[in-house]
Amino acid sequence: MSDAEPPELSTSADPPAVDPPGRRELLAAALSFLLGAVPAAIGGLFFLDPILRRSKGGGNDGGDQTMDGFVKLDITPDNLVEEGPPVASTVIADLDDAWNRFKDVPIGSIWLRRQQGGEIIAFNSICPHLGCSINFRRGENDFHCPCHASSFDLDGGTTNDTPPRDMDSLEIVVATDGRPDPNGTELWVKYQNFRRGTPEKKPI
Amino acid sequence: MKALIDWFDHRTGFKELMHEALYERVPGGARWRYVWGSTLVFTFMLQVITGFMLWSAYSPSTRTAWESVYHIQHELTLGYLVRGVHHFAAQAMVVLMAIHLVQVVIDGAYKAPRELNFWLGIVLLQIVLGLSLTGYLLPWDQKGYYATQVTTNIMSATPVVGDQVQTLAQGGTEYGHLTLTRFFAMHAGILPTLLVAFLALHIYVFRRHGLTVRDENHAPETTFWPDQVLKDAVVCLIVLAVVMLLAIFKGAELSAPADPSVKFDAARPEWYFLFLFRFLHFEVINKMGVTFGAIIVPGIIMGVITMMPLIHKFLGEFGHTLNKAFIWLLGAGIVVLTTMAIIEDREDESHQAALAEAHRDGARARELAAGPDRIPVDGAVELLRRDPFTQGPRLFAKHCSACHRYNGHDGRGTMVVDKTGIALPTAADLGNFSSRDWMRSVVVDYAGHFSWQKNAVWFQDAQKAESAGEEVIYLNPDDSEMATWADVDSLHSTDNAENLTALVEFLYAEADLGYKPLDEDEREAFNNPLAANSTLTDIGRVVAIEGAWAGDLEGTSCVDCHTSLGEDFVAVADDDADGYPTLAKYGSAVWLKDFIRNPGKARHYGEKNQMPAYSPQQLRDDELDLLVRWMTHDYLPSEVHDYENRLAELSESQGTSAGTGSIGASAAEE
Ligand code: FES
Secondary structure (H helix, E strand, C coil): CCCCCCHHHHHHHCCCCCCCHHHHHHHHHHHHHHHHHHHHHHHHHHHCHHHHHHHHCCCCCCCCCHHHHEEECCCCHHHCCECCCCEEEEEEEEEEECCEEEEEEEEEEEEEEECCCCCEEEEECECCCCCCECEEECCCCEEECCCCCCEECCCCCECCCCCCCCCCEECEEEEECCEECCCCCEEEEECCCECCCCCCCCEC | CHHHHHHHHHHHCHHHHHHHHHCCEECCCCCHHHCHHHHHHHHHHHHHHHHHHHHCCCCCCCCCHHHHHHHHHHCCCCHHHHHHHHHHHHHHHHHHHHHHHHHHHHCCCCCCCCHHHHHHHHHHHHHHHHHHHHHHHCCCEHHHHHHHHHHHHHHHCCCCCHHHHHHHHHCCCCCCHHHHHHHHHHHHHHHHHHHHHHHHHHHHHHHHHCCCCCCCCCCCCEEHHHHHHHHHHHHHHHHHHHHHHHHHHHCCCCCCECCCCCCCCCCCCCHHHHHHHHHCCCHHHHHCCHHHHHHHHHHHHHHHHHHHHHHHHHHCHHHHHHHHHHHHHHHHHHHHHHHHHHHHHHHCHHHHHHHHHHHHHHHHHHHHHCCCCCCCCCCHHHHHHCCHHHHHHHHHHHHHCCCCEECCECCCCCCCEECCEECCCCCCECCCCCCHHHHHHHHHCHHHHCHHHHHCHHHHHHHHHHHCCCCCCCCCHHHCHHHHHHCCHHHHCHHHHHHHHHHHHHHHHHHCCCCCCCCHHHHHHCCCCCCCCHHHHHHHHHHHHHCCCCHHHCCCCHHHCCCCCCCCCCCCCHHHCCCCCCCCCCCCHHHHHHHHHCCCCCCCCHHHCCCCCCCCCCCCHHHHHHHHHHHCCCCCCCCCCCCCCCHHHHHHHHHHHHHHCCHHHHHHHC
């Protein structure tokens, strides 16, 4: 900032002896600061867009989902046998990504299972540890993540100390024509991702 | 000339600058141990040149990143070399940086008055790691995508601000276009600028106090130019040679395009981060939380390294010894953990299977991208989603492999296991479905061909009920009309050998295997290597329909029972069925689709059927199409190395379990 100051220039530009030098220095410093700060502020705010936008409530969430955030699955309740092995299902919905909307693309995958007593449970297949994907192991009859060996029982509970929390369960609704109905033939899931690596399950 | 140089020097003072740059004192003589800094500057220069060139062809977005990298790697002039050099020089930089750091610590070059420069070096280290991290994602392939996911998830474990940091890095809550544009801006713009700035400072400050000389009397004092430069140049040349050789003979990998909905079990970070990865494997570490293992511990290690000058300041030479011990211990720890990770992965069968699948997908993606249709605007990821060769095995593994196998495995190269080991199939192995071998085996060895189903519980139950005198309708391969027919000696006699070959060819022709391009011109131009021999087929047709057999079989023909054989497939209603499995276009795509949806209809196995019908709710139409096209080889022919045939392993375990009673049998006995 205080490089070579050509003396002739500065004296000719400033009206001599009007302002005391202290004020001129202050002014020059303030102006220089402003010249740096304005572009930096604009750039900085632009860069912070993802956070600013999120608190405004926008973001990357998929579009057309009736039943408020729920997505209809291809699979139907009668495909799930009581106490049977978990069934993987792909969640297909519209995906908004920056300037694009992708119609009906896979946005994630989930594990479904019908528990004893007939209740259907669903889990996000993303590992709560650091986000790899969880597999079902037929041999061990459990859920397992190949990245750092997190494992879970079939109800999603942790069976070793690696994962910070249980598998992320998802709300699932049996419905007819998009309206909740315990005897319906449609399965709707509220597909959400959760923050990884933390003991508490926090949607992102 | 001299006048020109003088003129220029008068205006710029470059002579003095050059002198200052080149004639730095090197007390104790030029030495090999001083070369590391120069090699780093050299590799950085390599990165700048190749990086700018890659930039000129790279396009960051989720539908163009993989595609443009593919184009660079496989189509542009010397693209593989430019990308390869960039890829391996990046790794070289990390290695050289580690050597440089160890060198500095051992020689005590971090001690006062050079501590500030040491810290500048630490900053540079972080920038380089940042460059390698951001660069890993840019090709947007499965490997980079999933490995980087883990890293950004680790970021989110940072106390307090983690969430925000992650969102900022990703450009949103999830990965998308903006993740790429931001990573690219960091990788090609912000971080290199910072690197240049800090490097300039680093070199400037370094020159102020000069080299850290261990032994002034090692050799007579010399200057940087030419003695040290010569040594530096030799080592840089070696680095360049190694990088080029790796780029040419190993090549930078490009795995399949990133697909968030496709699991990628082979995810691993770059090899120089494997130690951290392995560290995060320890259950005890995880027990203390992700933040502890992935942030606090590495943070403490970096902290200790940063504190080294102070440790020396307060503890004197003992501190220096401590520092050296720390750096050696750290190095040893890294080597041990990395080796552990590599060995464990090598022995982990499921990781190997995941790797094999990753390679298959990657090779297939590149093959399709180079195919006649090239890459559609919706991206290479759609190429794979619509490719039977890629999706078929997955669908098979998901829906069919509970009973069937494919060349002994589950379709994806993995043996199906249960609690007792390798699980035996309870239905036919479909690896050679509709091939000539398949057709021949159905005709001449019906009982053997369908013998796997004897492992099924339903079969054993039925047999028990039958021996108890009950009337049961079930499919017993040993005791079927077909088996009886095939048992006749004359079928296997030389008189009928030609007839049999022709019949097999005819059946094979009916299955109509091979690629059927959608585009009509393409279809006409396509020379199907799986096409049947038409002369033989015509003879076979006569054998099948008119029954031109010799010997005892004379007068019998296939259409006696399978009345629609040779006709187009029609899904006849139950009342119109002939009571035998429909063989019209047996094994072809139309037949197979109808069969999978309705195996229990009278036109297929009727009452004897045991296979579940697959409704569109279980297997969507598009999925059925992909599965069937894979089984009938209707996809762009592939040279990609496919999964090994593992039938031998299966037969072996069938053999061992036969002695102890197969799984099904023991279940039936209870
Ligand atoms: S990401 Fe699943 S175990 Fe680490």
